Amino acid sequence: MKLRLLSFIILLVSILPVMAGDGSSAQSPLTVSQALAKKNDQKSYYVSGYIVGEYRDYSNNKHFYYLAPPFDGTSAYLIADDVDEMDLSRMMPVQIKDYVDNYNLDENPQYWRKQLTVKGTLTDYFTLPGIKNLTDWIAPAEPLDDESQYWNFYETFETKKAYTPAGEQMYSGGTYTSSETCRWEFTGATYGDSSNDMKWDNAAAHLRLTQSTSGEPGYICMLDDKTDGIGYIRLWTARYKEDKGAASFGIFLSNDQGESWETVQTDIAIEKELTEYQFKIMRPGTWRIKIAKTDPSTNGINIDNIHISDYYTPSAVTATSTEATTRLWGTQGTLCFEASQPVNLRIHTLDGTLVSEQHIAGHGSLPLPAGFYLVSTPTSTVKVVVR
Template sequence: MRGLFIAFVAFLHSVSLYAGDGSVSSPFTVEEALSKKNNNMLCYVSGYIVGEYVNYSNNKHFYNMAPPFEGTSTYLIADMPFEYRLEKCVTVQLGATNTDICNLDEYPMYWNKKLLLQGNLSLFQTLSGIKNLKDFVLPEQPLEDETVYWNIFEDFEAKDGYKPISGNMYGGGVFYGEDNAIPWVFEGAALGETGKDAKWGGASAHLRLTESTSGSPGSIYIKEDKSNGIGYIRFWAAFYDTDKKGRIAVYISGDQGKSWECVASGLTPEKTLKEFQVLVNRPGNYRVKIAKSENSSDGVNIDNIRISDYLRPASIIRSEKDDTFCVSVNDGILSLSFTDKAEALDIYTINGSLVFSIKDCVKNISIPLLPGAYIIRSGSCIRKIIL
């Protein structure tokens, strides 16, 4: 029986997704737009506004996939909400007229909402983009501002924010962020301000060992509890200078730092800054720690940390249309009931990996799924759930 189920799942994975033709009634997905290789085609594309593109300097892309936003003239859109991988996105140059009414700094309610637009598929700052907008259909009002749930952001840029508590550079200290942010405790870590430190602006956290070349792995953690639980933890990381051995783990503590639970381990940085996302989704009061997960003396830089609030589980977080299907969950089985026979059904992880797909869907269907966050798509209806 198990073998038949595995074969059935493999068959579903092999079923191709419905392909758009670039018209207003059948727009390209972002994935389909990326496949056109910037051929200057004038077409319609539909995707979620997942962030903003900021700048390209020294062969490096600067962009924000989570608040706070700067309010630039270029969107990043993707097929999945909460996408954080730049290679899964296309840029959208809004133009002077649209920038004033659409940028995410002044209009954060557009973040993670769906957009329909028409323009030319063209290269932008070495990235696939959409230029010369001809049609631009914003998400309908009213819209929920999801940026308010991201209430911890630290970029280590505050002047004189780091107060060392030891003569040893990596002996420890406390970083006091701007705007009364929660302070970060440094252990086996220091403020990385040199030309060898990977950083977005003037500084990042530089994790090493508590005795510089020996001792326990370096870490940084918030000094006080975060209320409203923890949803996502996002941060950027890179190797220090020419180091290559550093690995990263993420921990949470529900007892004011007396004990720590590992929620992600073995995260591997790269030579340049790379963004990581960890879904925790716990209610309550927690502290967060980011640490090296091995005892080498190689350094790791951490920057631009963002932490969102707890997302209510076993519930529909967003629904673009309420009368297409109903969702229920019981003992790891996702059950869908359609008001009419659905033409197709696709289920993705929050990171965009397809886990279930079927073209001709029956009216009622049950699917076993592991705990996690998923996107369900059937026609024009898209829902996000957490099991």
């Protein structure tokens, strides 16, 4: 009986995304995976997903985007079904040009990792299946906790003069003294700013072997403690452009100033192209990290754009408007509501001017001029767009 029940639960979980909605209304939105399956059919649907980052640009056959702070405040979100999604092929860019002043992640980072529902046309956007020409926008419920406050460690290895080689041999190692984060020890590694180094901007750490073509696998490690714990570790890596064979890397932690190292994950296969990886650690205390090449081959690897968040509890800050007993959204000339029980509603403009105060219950709508509003109940405040 237990086996049959478990099989039913697994089956139910597997079909839930398919049952999520048909995209015809804000109460029945498509998931991102459902929208992707529509293959840019040029029709308009409601789609709901987590705001996992922002899309910056597409240039020279390369996608430029950020999935963690610092953000630029571009006019395109990236949304996904999983709040921790890292795979661009499972995300959709959303054109937010009409909403960018009030919702861009640079000035409004509290919306990062929160749920958004929009209505728009499924169409090609930056060569990806995307959503454009929005006609409805249902923002996350406020007040919102800003998760970006925990993401203050961001290493880019951009400053060449910060790297001091330990000797004349390229892979003899050295020290990188970052103005952004901390000091880094390079062993079997060097500063990689050549045309063959796989990097985001000007440079990346280049790991190989301690004797270039022999010796131990190279690594970089922190020479200073991170005292606010470790939540997530995110980094980009790829094989050195000229090296054709396989390569792998691993993540290691130390809470005794580098005297000993604990393996978090090892022998992770590295792709040819720059790929972002995430490791969910969630440990309080004082730590250092080491990122190491874990295969003995002479193939080089690049490491770039390392994000390390403080220790925090994401489940406490990712509550979405779907948990509220009152659902609010804007349409053409009206504020729509769905209240499971009677509630008092206060509608303000963004500058704080009270527009209306209502007592609502059940399903209904209220006429409002086009604009942005803060709509409050006794338990939450939602920013609503009326077109």
